[in-house]
Amino acid sequence: MATFDPRTGEIMRAAWYSRNGEAGKVLEFGELPTPTPGPGEVRVRLATSGVNPSDVKSRQGRPLASERVVPHSDGAGVIDAVGTGVAQARIGERVWIWNGQWQRPMGTAAQYIALPQAQAVPLPANTDFAAAACLGIPAMTAFQAIHLLGDIAGKTVLVIGASSAVGHYVVQLAVYAGASVIGTVGSTQKAEHAMAAGAQATIDYKQEPVAQAVMAQTGGKGVHAIVDMDFSTTVQLLPQGVLRPHGTLVSYGSNAYGEIPVPFRDLLFSSASLRFFLVYDLCRADRERAVGGLTRLMEDGRLTHAIGARFPLQAIAQAHEAVEGGKLIGNVILDIPPE
Known part of the structure; x- marks a missing residue:
């Protein structure tokens, strides 16, 4: 499991909520400790975060299981650190993420996320980070x-x-x-x-x-x-x-x-x-089939992605409101700020 090492003093920019409610009233933007990958985990420097209807519903009414929730399960970026048991060769790998915030408090609405290495899937070179943030749920x-x-x-x-x-x-x-x-x-x-x-x-x-x-x-x-x-x-x-x-x-x-x-x-x-x-909650065989199938479609250039709107991370409330509005055609993406 990912940990936060206070000795490093490293911080990241992130968005979170500490109570349920309207986007503009409960979503906050600020700084949190940067996670350190645990055994079997990778840390991803995120470039994008996908906003889905389920993220909105969770923020609106799903009881919090922790002090705060960094939302969103989808995202994409580059692996910048690995935990024990993970090949060092994965550092620098472009990846997309699934189940980033599923049954855990730390999702992709942040500069970094640490999670089991299987949840960071190699991204074909012909697919950009915005499109990759549409893969996990949609x-x-x-x-x-x-x-x-x-x-x-x-x-x-x-x-x-x-x-x-x-x-x-x-x-x-x-x-x-x-x-x-x-x-x-x-x-x-x-x-x-x-x-x-x-x-x-x-x-x-x-x-x-x-x-x-x-x-x-x-x-x-x-x-x-x-x-x-x-x-x-x-x-x-x-x-x-x-x-x-x-x-x-x-x-x-x-x-x-x-x-x-x-x-x-x-x-x-x-x-x-x-x-x-x-x-x-897909079983392992279904998950692997979907990951492999989507990868082949992307490699062959056969999958078309639709981006309806892009917002900076600090405008996460407006991004959630755009999803709630239901008028946009395409996925809503957050662009994560660089260092």
Whole structure:
């Protein structure tokens, strides 16, 4: 585990919160001790930090398990120190990070982070640090969702929130897997974004009933699969035939938790499959598959990244507010200041 060595006197700039609440009221910017990597760990000098909806939700209401939380799980930078048991050759390596702040208080909204070496993944030379800060949650979520669908070549996939950070990657990966994609969006600009990623058609859920539009676009047959970001509303589409018999719905989130009614009879008589997963909690095999797959896609130049806005670290409150606003198309990135 990373430690803070008071003997070194080294400090870093960082952002944190010590209580839940609104971004502008609880997020602070200042100096903290620079971490020292423990056994099996690396320390990364961060260049970027990715801001995700889950980071915002944690700051708003997830109980703190420590005195303060340096937020964000995604980021990228260069390894500058290693702990015992880690090859010295890793120093100087460009890397991207996953699960930086998962079940730990020190995330990527800082100049440095120390974490287990497996969580610092070598970054292909053709991918910059801003794009790399989009990988840990958005791209990994998309990769696992497509993996859980199985063989989708020649099939039709409905992507809920096709212009979102995750949805943008889901569309690309589904198309690469040979599927046709219909995406739900909330504006003309978001429709254009989804189409540019490879969607064959879009549905503006604010302007037309999604179920009716899907049935019209599929000749009344429904889609073979759904990748879903909000199970609490998407489940309401199932009794309307949106998912054809023997189809699969993969869900990675919901705007409402607790008890959500499920149309069991419709699911049973259509032999439908429901799959759920939490990207923070992937098993080792799934994590390694996603890391390897994303690396190959980046090396081949086949993965397109969307940066919606960039903020300096000290403007972290504005970055969180931008994510909360939901109007940006693309990921929100913090640029970490140099020494």
